[in-house]
Amino acid sequence: METTIPTVPTPDDAALWHEGVLYLADQRLLPDRAEFLRLTDAGAVADSIRAMVVRGAPAIGVAAAYGVALAGRDAYAAAGGGWKAAIESDLARLAASRPTAVNLFWAIDRMRRLIARLDERDPFPALVDEALAIHAEDRAANRVIGDLGAALIEARTDIITHCNAGAIATGGYGTALGVIRSAYAAGKVGRVFADETRPWMQGARLTAWELMHDGIPVTLQADGAAASLMAGRSVGWVIVGSDRIAANGDVANKIGTYGLAILAKHHGIKFMVAAPTSTIDLEVASGREIPIEERDPDELLSCGERRLAPAGCVARNPVFDVTPAELVDAIVTERGVVLRPTKEKIRALMGGWGL
Numbered sequence: 026m027e028t029t030i031p032t033v034p035t036p037d038d039a040a041l042w043h044e045g046v047l048y049l050a051d052q053r054l055l056p057d058r059a060e061f062l063r064l065t066d067a068g069a070v071a072d073s074i075r076a077m078v079v080r081g082a083p084a085i086g087v088a089a090a091y092g093v094a095l096a097g098r099d100a101y102a103a104a105g106g107g108w109k110a111a112i113e114s115d116l117a118r119l120a121a122s123r124p125t126a127v128n129l130f131w132a133i134d135r136m137r138r139l140i141a142r143l144d145e146r147d148p149f150p151a152l153v154d155e156a157l158a159i160h161a162e163d164r165a166a167n168r169v170i171g172d173l174g175a176a177l178i179e180a181r182t183d184i185i186t187h188c189n190a191g192a193i194a195t196g197g198y199g200t201a202l203g204v205i206r207s208a209y210a211a212g213k214v215g216r217v218f219a220d221e222t223r224p225w226m227q228g229a230r231l232t233a234w235e236l237m238h239d240g241i242p243v244t245l246q247a248d249g250a251a252a253s254l255m256a257g258r259s260v261g262w263v264i265v266g267s268d269r270i271a272a273n274g275d276v277a278n279k280i281g282t283y284g285l286a287i288l289a290k291h292h293g294i295k296f297m298v299a300a301p302t303s304t305i306d307l308e309v310a311s312g313r314e315i316p317i318e319e320r321d322p323d324e325l326l327s328c329g330e331r332r333l334a335p336a337g338c339v340a341r342n343p344v345f346d347v348t349p350a351e352l353v354d355a356i357v358t359e360r361g362v363v364l365r366p367t368k369e370k371i372r373a374l375m376g377g378w379g380l
């Protein structure tokens with residue numbers, strides 16, 4: 026969306042397009058420093074996704090779509106009418122940036138379908154328009170998700186959320202935090218308990234920042250504190266986002282989500298997954314097929330600038346896990362709500378695809 030660039034990003038400003046330049050809020054620095062990175066080529070966009078300058082499944086897809094537009098401009102400048110062959114290397118770089126969030130591949134595939142319809146003339150204007158549409162559609166979808174999810178919450182309650190599935194993780198408004206925003210506006214949220222979400226601390230740095238920005242009561246907690254809070258009976262829902270939902274309703278999300286779902290089941294607490302349908306991947310039958318990103322162990326061995334573990338300590342750093350569909354009470358999308366998700370219900374939601 027052509028807009029003037031604010032001096033500092035707000036939660037709705039994960040990505041902004043202005044006069045042929047992509048501005049990304051640098052989420053590595055928030056909340057201490059609120060700054061935009063200025064990007065003018067697809068390679069820089071791919072690097073920014075990999076480095077988590079921009080993160081969050083829908084935001085990654087939005088950024089990649091703008092990256093494809095920048096790739097089209099450069100391919101046409103380099104090859105003229107032969108731009109369709111020239112763009113391929115940048116498309117591959119974008120697709121290789123992170124493996125789990127299917128929104129990245131959904132966005133690239135949608136841009137590819139446009140590319141196939143274009144001729145040898147300069148593709149940049151058409152690609153920009155498609156990226157802007159993807160961005161606007163995601164922002165609008167999250168408003169619908171927010172209202173549908175809020176309607177499931179029957180009475181005022183406390184909520185646990187994990188990681189950051191907020192406005193800054195999407196095209197705006199947020200998915201899990203979109204539900205929380207809509208539910209709070211309806212008087213249904215007492216307090217939100219945000220897991221800090223080691224090792225990248227999306228909860229401490231981004232969810233707390235977003236909810237405090239909106240004046241929504243939030244208490245930060247250690248990831249390990251969720252269990253005893255649930256035992257205290259004040260929490261009615263766990264509400265999270267997702268990076269990829271398999272055809273059977275299994276949900277890939279930030280590491281630690283699976284444990285929360287087991288704890289919620291044990292305590293009789295409802296478990297909601299909020300995500301646009303661009304997060305549903307009917308190409309994977311179950312969560313077993315979802316690629317789980319392993320990031321640099323150093324993200325775990327240190328916290329900020331301080332080394333935590335002894336020199337030579339080894340670590341494993343899977344940054345997603347899979348929650349089986351049977352632990353999910355509701356998947357909330359812009360097309361509707363799937364209660365107790367199954368393969369059949371997911372297919373029905375997606376218009377019967379593959380029947």
Ligand SMILES: CSC[C@H]1O[C@H](OP(=O)(O)O)[C@H](O)[C@@H]1O
Nearest residue numbers: 080081082188190194266278279
């Ligand atoms: C609205 S999707 C947000 C989703 O993405 C996060 O992962 P990451 O911060 O590594 O991109 C996390 O899984 C969130 O639920």
